[in-house]
Amino acid sequence: MSKVLGLDVGSKTIGVAISDALGWTAQGLKTIYWNEPDFQSVQETFKQLIDDHTIEKAVVGLPKNMDGSIGFRGEASQEFAAFLESTFSLQIVMWDERLTTMAAEKVLLEADVSRSKRKKVIDKMAAVMILQGYLDSQP
Template sequence: MPILPLAELRAGLPRGARLIGVDPGARTIGLALSDVTLTLASPYGSLARGKLGAAAAELAAIARKEGAGGLVVGLPLSMDGSFGPAAQAAKDFGRALADAAGLPVAFWDERLSTAAVQRAMIEADMTRAKRAKAVDAAAAAYMLQAALDATAG
């Protein structure tokens, strides 16, 4: 499947199609889902980071169920904006996931998204156990919301 600039991916979606935000972590993959107007991102859940085929199959099933037409994968650039090993790993994973799930993909800078979400959860006095369960999907929503806001037109 093609890798597209986000604006091009968004413009090419069929009317009413959603986007899935993907935050690939070391142990889990955070997922978020946009609304059909591509205005609001919401946490959706997370997948265990295991075999690529299994994650892609689950993602494809979610896309069918929710009417998603593309993926926005978080790209963890270095703090100076450079493209390091973590960003390359996320890009390789996102490309393979998109190919296996049959969905076009765009990448979006997700520096500090997890840290920002963790900080907000701590300020909300959320317990460590609850934060651990919710942080991956919330970080994916944070990243997807930034992408939607940047391409709103």
């Protein structure tokens, strides 16, 4: 089985998580800094990630509004997912990520991680929660 990427796409950073080969657990991999919507700025980085880890599927967090509607951030995530799908022929799964960043923040606060360290890992942690939620939902 190939590994799965989990992505938390923000306007300045993209949190990246990756599954183990069996698709059971998600681990934080890195935070990529970018200038949305310049997809070309991250194309080489993603090509390397996909090639290095034999990725065939990406789970992209879809930030919905609390009423379930899709706002600007959700549309931006969908555009990024479309870029990944068309550029790298990846299978894309959009995953409802409501509250994942808040949940990640809570975990880090409970672990007594300093504010500056939280800022560095929050996106990666949110990506882990997105990917783990997806992996846990698989039969």
